[in-house]
Amino acid sequence: MGKLAITGGEPLRKTPFTQWPMSTKEEAAALEDVLTSSKWGGQPFPGKHAELFAKKFAEVHTAKYAQCVSTGTVAIQAALKAINIRPGDEVIVPAYTWEGTVGPVLLLNAVPVFVDVDPETYCLDAKLIEAAITPKTKAILPVHLGMRFADMDEILRIAAKHNLKVIEDCAHAHGGMWKGKGAGSMGDLGAFSFQSSKLITSGEGGAVITNNLEYMELVQSYINAGRASLTDQYHHRIIGFNYRLGEFQAAVLGPQLDRLPKQAALREQNMKHLETRLQNPPGIGLLKPEPRITRLAPYGYVFKYFSSQVKDIPRAAFVAALQLEGIPCDGLFYEPVYKSSLFPLESADFPALTWGRDKALDLRSMYSCPESDRAAYQEAVWLPHQHFLGGTADVDTIADGILKVLSNVEELRGLDHKAIRNQRLGRADRES
Numbered sequence: 467m468g469k470l471a472i473t474g475g476e477p478l479r480k481t482p483f484t485q486w487p488m489s490t491k492e493e494a495a496a497l498e499d500v501l502t503s504s505k506w507g508g509q510p511f512p513g514k515h516a517e518l519f520a521k522k523f524a525e526v527h528t529a530k531y532a533q534c535v536s537t538g539t540v541a542i543q544a545a546l547k548a549i550n551i552r553p554g555d556e557v558i559v560p561a562y563t564w565e566g567t568v569g570p571v572l573l574l575n576a577v578p579v580f581v582d583v584d585p586e587t588y589c590l591d592a593k594l595i596e597a598a599i600t601p602k603t604k605a606i607l608p609v610h611l612g613m614r615f616a617d618m619d620e621i622l623r624i625a626a627k628h629n630l631k632v633i634e635d636c637a638h639a640h641g642g643m644w645k646g647k648g649a650g651s652m653g654d655l656g657a658f659s660f661q662s663s664k665l666i667t668s669g670e671g672g673a674v675i676t677n678n679l680e681y682m683e684l685v686q687s688y689i690n691a692g693r694a695s696l697t698d699q700y701h702h703r704i705i706g707f708n709y710r711l712g713e714f715q716a717a718v719l720g721p722q723l724d725r726l727p728k729q730a731a732l733r734e735q736n737m738k739h740l741e742t743r744l745q746n747p748p749g750i751g752l753l754k755p756e757p758r759i760t761r762l763a764p765y766g767y768v769f770k771y772f773s774s775q776v777k778d779i780p781r782a783a784f785v786a787a788l789q790l791e792g793i794p795c796d797g798l799f800y801e802p803v804y805k806s807s808l809f810p811l812e813s814a815d816f817p818a819l820t821w822g823r824d825k826a827l828d829l830r831s832m833y834s835c836p837e838s839d840r841a842a843y844q845e846a847v848w849l850p851h852q853h854f855l856g857g858t859a860d861v862d863t864i865a866d867g868i869l870k871v872l873s874n875v876e877e878l879r880g881l882d883h884k885a886i887r888n889q890r891l892g893r894a895d896r897e898s
């Protein structure tokens with residue numbers, strides 16, 4: 467029997483961390499209000515709760531307009547439609563993100579062009595963008611991933627130089643600020659998700675923000691089955707779908723937006739405390755501080771695990787050991803998207819992959835993104851944001867757990883960590 471919980475020792479933590487999502491009497495009152503209002507749908511368009519939320523959501527992100535939509539993937543798709551992404555256009559995306567960033571590009575029969583991430587942030591590496599630009603490139607779609615922003619200064623500079631549009635995927639960045647500007651407000655449009663793990667959630671949901679009225683009208687028309695937008699100054703009609711958000715979902719977003727600043731401050735304070743506890747233990751690296759982030763919006767706390775500094779014990783074993791110490795966390799959170807099981811694609815379903823070529827582009831085999839590989843398969847460890855909504859004692863158990871696993875790492879050698887973890891937690895992780 468060893469010291470680590472995975473080898474039979476006592477787990478460091480036996481009580482759960484803060485539950486997510488949270489609900490309070492404010493959500494209950496808002497839901498009751500919808501229930502008794504007989505206005506449940508997103509039509510008439512938008513409902514009272516959706517309208518009020520959208521107004522505040524735009525303000526919080528220093529944007530002029532916001533529109534609630536049914537999911538974050540729809541938000542990206544609507545934003546791509548607003549900038550007139552057409553079949554065959556190329557859109558630059560980071561390789562290390564969730565598949566949901568890229569699916570909307572493909573569904574419009576446009577072509578995603580994968581670019582590697584910056585090892586300091588795990589976000590799209592702006593230094594590599596220009597090499598990926600071709601005459602077909604129309605847009606850059608950076609993701610503010612985890613707890614960092616893509617380098618918006620560089621991305622906006624490159625976009626202006628090459629006459630490209632920018633859509634910010636802000637699924638992880640609710641309330642975040644870059645040099646005083648809200649996430650999603652710096653590019654042409656910003657797309658947010660309110661899926662249940664996100665910093666604000668309605669179970670499912672999303673929003674698009676922009677400073678451009680014409681784009682907002684296009685988004686509104688697209689997500690409302692092609693009807694006229696609310697202002698209809700540009701008279702756009704666009705073949706669309708019903709991607710509206712219902713009032714029950716909009717109602718629970720309002721109180722969460724009100725709580726966001728306090729929660730953001732608490733997360734930031736707790737994350738700083740974690741960092742003071744994790745000063746240079748062998749095996750662990752912290753992401754580089756980024757002073758241009760003026761309000762942190764951490765979807766997760768992300769740190770680096772260096773197996774070479776801890777006797778080559780793989781990340782999967784470290785993560786399994788930490789999980790069994792009672793600290794939920796993830797290693798293989800995302801794969802480089804082009805390596806995911808989405809690919810290879812059936813070229814008949816995505817005709818633009820064949821246009822102008824003898825053979826369809828094989829998105830699975832044409833890329834090599836070593837930093838995305840390193841983050842996905844070896845290095846990145848993700849701690850959920852809600853672990854940081856408790857007190858300092860919660861953060862101390864996280865730090866103690868990490869340090870405990872590191873100082874007993876030899877116990878993990880040759881261990882069937884996967885079988886033990888799966889059996890004890892009653893579930894399988896993606897990572898072996």
Ligand SMILES: Cc1ncc(COP(=O)(O)O)c(C=O)c1O
Pocket residue numbers: 537538539540563564566567609635637638658659660661670671672
């Ligand atoms: C980076 C990223 N982009 C896009 C999305 C899509 O959001 P949704 O799941 O609401 O469609 C998500 C959400 O899971 C995400 O994490």
